[in-house]
Amino acid sequence: MRRPTDDSILTRGLLIAITIGFIGIFLLLPLLTVFTSALANGLQAALDALRDPDAISAIKLTLIVAAIAVPLNLVFGVCAAWLVSKYDFRGKSLLISLIDLPFSVSPVVSGLIYVLMFGLQGWLGPWLRDHDIRIIFALPGIVLATIFVTFPFIARELIPLMTDQGRDEEEAAVTLGASGLQTFLRVTLPNIKWALLYGVLLCNARAMGEFGAVSVVSGHIRGLTNTMPLHVEVLYNDYQYVGAFAVASLLALLALVTLTFKSLLEWRYADEIAATHRH
Numbered sequence: 001m002r003r004p005t006d007d008s009i010l011t012r013g014l015l016i017a018i019t020i021g022f023i024g025i026f027l028l029l030p031l032l033t034v035f036t037s038a039l040a041n042g043l044q045a046a047l048d049a050l051r052d053p054d055a056i057s058a059i060k061l062t063l064i065v066a067a068i069a070v071p072l073n074l075v076f077g078v079c080a081a082w083l084v085s086k087y088d089f090r091g092k093s094l095l096i097s098l099i100d101l102p103f104s105v106s107p108v109v110s111g112l113i114y115v116l117m118f119g120l121q122g123w124l125g126p127w128l129r130d131h132d133i134r135i136i137f138a139l140p141g142i143v144l145a146t147i148f149v150t151f152p153f154i155a156r157e158l159i160p161l162m163t164d165q166g167r168d169e170e171e172a173a174v175t176l177g178a179s180g181l182q183t184f185l186r187v188t189l190p191n192i193k194w195a196l197l198y199g200v201l202l203c204n205a206r207a208m209g210e211f212g213a214v215s216v217v218s219g220h221i222r223g224l225t226n227t228m229p230l231h232v233e234v235l236y237n238d239y240q241y242v243g244a245f246a247v248a249s250l251l252a253l254l255a256l257v258t259l260t261f262k263s264l265l266e267w268r269y270a271d272e273i274a275a276t277h278r279h
Helices: 009-038 043-051 053-087 092-104 107-118 125-130 140-151 152-165 168-176 180-209 213-220 228-237 242-268 268-278
Strands: none
Touching: 009 092, 043 053, 043 242, 053 125, 053 140, 053 152, 053 180, 053 228, 053 242, 092 140, 092 152, 092 168, 107 140, 140 213, 152 180, 152 268, 168 180, 180 228, 180 242, 213 228, 228 242
C-alpha cells in the first residue's frame, strides 16, 4: 500500500524526466558543444590555441586574480560569519543585506562603480594619476571587481552553519582559559571546515569565470588585462572559433574539476559532514 505522502510512480517518473531533460538541455548539451567545437580541427589545433601568447597571458592573469581574491574573501567570509553568528548588535540585518548585495547587483554595474571611483574622470582619478597609480585597466581594478562579485560566497556558506551551532562550545573554551585564536583553531574551525572548503571552491570557480565586472574595468588589452572569459569573447568576435572554444573548454574543465573535487570530498567524508550538520 502506498502511503498518503508518497508520490505515484507516474509523478516520480515525470519529475525525473523533467530533471534529466533540463540537465541535458541546459547543462550537458552546452558543455558537449564547447568541447566538440574546441576539437573541431583536431586536438593539435586546440593545443596550439592554448599555447598562443595572449592565451597564456589570459590564463596566468586569471590564476593570479583568483589567487589574490579568494584568500581575501576567505578572511572576510570567516570574519563576517563570526560577527553575524556569534554577536548580537544593531544593524545585523543590514549587514547581512550588504553581504548579499553582489547577488542582486549586476556585475556590469559593480564594474562601473569602480570606474567612477578610480577612473581618470572619477572621484580619485586625478589623485591616482598624479601619484602614477593605476587601478582601472590594470590588475588592481580586476582584483577589486572580482572581490566584489565573489565575497558573499564564503560568508553565505558559513553563516547558517555557525548560527545553528551556536556559541556554547566557544564560550566553554574561553571559560577554560583558551585564547581567541585557540578557540577558533581548536573549536570553531573543525566544525566549519567543510562549509569553509565548499565556499572556497565556489568562490574560486566564480572568480575564474567572472566576465561582466572584469570586462568593464579591464580595458580588454590583449596580453595584459584580458582574463580567460574576456579572451574567449575576443577570439569569438574575431571569428577564431576553435581558439575561443579551446579556452572556453579549459574554463569548463576547471569548473568540472572543482565540482568533482567537491563531490569526492562529500563521498569520502560523508559521515563526518553529516555529523557536523547534525551538531
